[in-house]
Amino acid sequence: MKQVRVRFAPSPTGPLHIGGVRTALYNYLFSKKHNGKFILRIEDTDTNRFVPGAEAYIIESFNWLGIQFDEGVSFGGNYGPYRQSERKEIYKLYVKELLDKQLAYIAFDTPEELDTKRAEISNFQYDASTRMQMCNALTLSANEVAQRIANGDNYVVRIKIEPNQDIIVHDTIRGEVKINSSVLDDKVLYKSADELPTYHLANIVDDHLMEITHVIRGEEWLPSAPLHVLLYRYFGWEDTMPQFAHLPLLLKPDGNGKLSKRDGDRLGFPVFPLQWTDPKTGDTSAGYRENGYFPEAVVNFLALLGWNNGTEQELFSLDDLVHEFSLDRVSKSGAKFDYEKGKWFNHTYLIHKTDTELASLFMPIVQAKGHAITEAKLTHIVGLLKERAHFVADLWEQAAFFFEAPTQYDDKAVQKRWKETTASMLAELAVFIQSLPNIDDSTHTEETVKQWVETKGYGLGNVMNPLRLALVGELKGPHIFDITAILGKEETIKRIQKAIDTLG
RNA sequence: GGGGCGUUAGUCAAAUGGUAAAGACACCAUCCUUUCAAGGUGGAAACAUGGGUUCAAUUCCCAUACGCCCUACCA
CATH class of the missing domain: 1.10.8 (Helicase, Ruva Protein; domain 3)
Structure with missing residues (x-):
């Protein structure tokens, strides 16, 4: 069997979204489960959206999470370069191949012309039904095309899709997805302006060349999967085409829709693994790391949003997850992001x-x-x-x-627990504590004091609650004599005295 | 508008063609602790709707509804 090779292929357009982190996690788990390789490829084919620092952010995020890559940008490997902008020359070869095979064609329509067309014709789609009305190599003479290119006109290369063919995508999570090629448009594969391919072409070429065996990505890619299948077919790579698995989306906690940065700001939780400061605006977005999350809690929480192992187990280490993970048990439907549950995971990890x-x-x-x-x-x-x-x-x-000794005392608690006689009782207690050789042993102090209270006939509640109030300022906290043991005799007495002075 | 995907409690979710549909978070009550938290116990709370197949459907099929995703010279 071929070695499993999967990739996580983010675009360096900003901080890594938590949904992307989960996608990467599932890729990692799958690859490790099958003793395969996990590869980081940077998809920077959109020069306009490139954000400096994003790539380093991505790498640091996974480093923090404990998710390790075997190959890729900053990790090396034999299938590089792993940054798409450095693979320009490779893509050109394949664009040429498609052009030579007449499975793609050059088009000169400007964005403005396309906009006009869209405004003119409702539901306009650049495809077999419209391409002969457009400005491209199919409607222009060979000379004109050569002339325009020589003039330095910008052009794009579009895939040529034959209408009315059923294309079947086999998806590991969803089964067979059938779609008719007529609903697909002649997608842009390459743009001369920056000499770069678009995602669709780059992803097929790279996955093939990098010998990717499984493409595990978000559901938003499902509609373009048939196009990708077609591309594999055009190149004659269908027999080594990777298996697809389209993951359900992470949804916002309230209402519907994909989880976004805005939801995090609005509801007060991070949507990014690490804090991020936008280099342009200077705006800062919260990160799980800076908000005090343990990476293992984030991993555990994220893993369970869309997957479970069928048992009642909820706590998984990364190794457990690697051992247990299976794509068969990934759910089909989107999962709302439950921040409260995330907090509970952190709490649980903290206690452990x-x-x-x-x-x-x-x-x-x-x-x-x-x-x-x-x-x-x-x-x-x-x-x-x-x-x-x-x-x-x-x-x-x-x-x-x-x-820090309490400077004020919880009003409600005072009303309920601080009685007429309290001050004098506490004053006596202070004297009694002073008389003890030490209060280092919590259990022993407790016994002694309880005995004293009993002898005096004061009633435990009448003494203990005000004492807690004096020490803590409110009715909360660990066992009271654990507190006094840590505070020490002197401080304990000081606080009792202060409470008496303030509350009377 | 077109196409695709989805739909079990507020949320994450399990299981099942057959009599009482797990568990967790959150919520409520209660016990413990003379406090709080944690923990224990208990409670409320779900198969979107309509057809069909079947002796029997939450489970299989179809339709509807609803939701989401895609529909860029973004990924």
Whole structure:
């Protein structure tokens, strides 16, 4: 069996959309599952839409996600160059072949002329029914054509499609898709203006030359797949044509339609893996990385948007996914992007991290807030409250009271828990705590204090809740004597005193 | 307008030609914790509609509706 070779072929027109990331992920999983190669090809045939920095962004994104390429731009390989703009001369050969075989023809119609035509004739399509009314090598004499080219007139090369033929595309995910060639137009394959092919030609030539075995791409390509099949046929490559698999789209969370950058801005979540600053406008778009996502959570979340392994398993490492992945289990319908579920994945991965690992991620945030703490102590703190956080940055909100004494107390909680007698009880408690040799052992302190409360006959709730209020400022957080152990005797007493002073 | 693809709870989704249609996120309740979170338990919530095939259809077929994608000298 031939070695599996798949490619991810983005266009460097801006930051990589999260839907593109999923497409790449599925390509990667498929290739690794079959011990094949995963190739990065840059499709920069549209000189107008080229955005500097986009290519580097793409490479950095996959690097962050842990998705590795075997070949391609910046990875090397024997099928290069992998940047289409560097393959100009190759495409010219194949354009010539099609021209020689009379399966394509030169056309001189300007964009303006085409626009007029479209305005004139509703549903205008450049095809067998109209091409003889246009300005091209089929309507012009050979001399005229040669003359125009010699004059330096811009032209394009269009594929010549015979009408009324059924073309069948075998799609791994959707089965057989049949389409009649009459609904296809004579697509532009090559433009003389920049001496570059369009996507359709470049993609067939490259996939063939790079010996791509499977084309796994977004559903938006399904309508042009028949054109691609035709191109393979024209070149005589049909027997080695790759297998197609068209992936369902990622849809916006509310309403319908393809997930877009605007949806992210509107609903407050990133649509790109990494933060991106538009070089022209300076506008910045949020990224998963900068928003505190773990790459493995993003991968897991994305993998499950359109695929599952048929079991109840939800947590998959990249290796698990490679092992489990199969195109048969990719769904046909689009998946709405559920950001809440994405957050849950991050939360789950966060909880599964070791306290040490989380502490070292959290340390810079604590330092930025102007606090110094030992690694060991922070590890302890993080362990106590990681279940309350979705992101590492959330940890600050949970941990702040360890570093900064409360300056105000939650109103509702005060009303409910701070009674007439509270101040005097807490004052006594402070004295009692002061009398303890130490409060380092949380369980021991708890027993001792509970005993004290019982002896006094105060009732646990009447003491514990106000105590929490004094220490934390609100009724939340880890076990209270875990808190006092970390705060230490002195600080604990100070905070009790402060609460008494402020709340009376 | 034309063409293609799709349609199971709010969302991701499983399974099945045959009596009660999984699971997860979100939501609600409850237990635990005298707090919050996490966790446990429970709850509400779905086969788009209409025909056909069949003893039997959510499952197969057709139509309709709805949605999406494509319809560029963009990919």
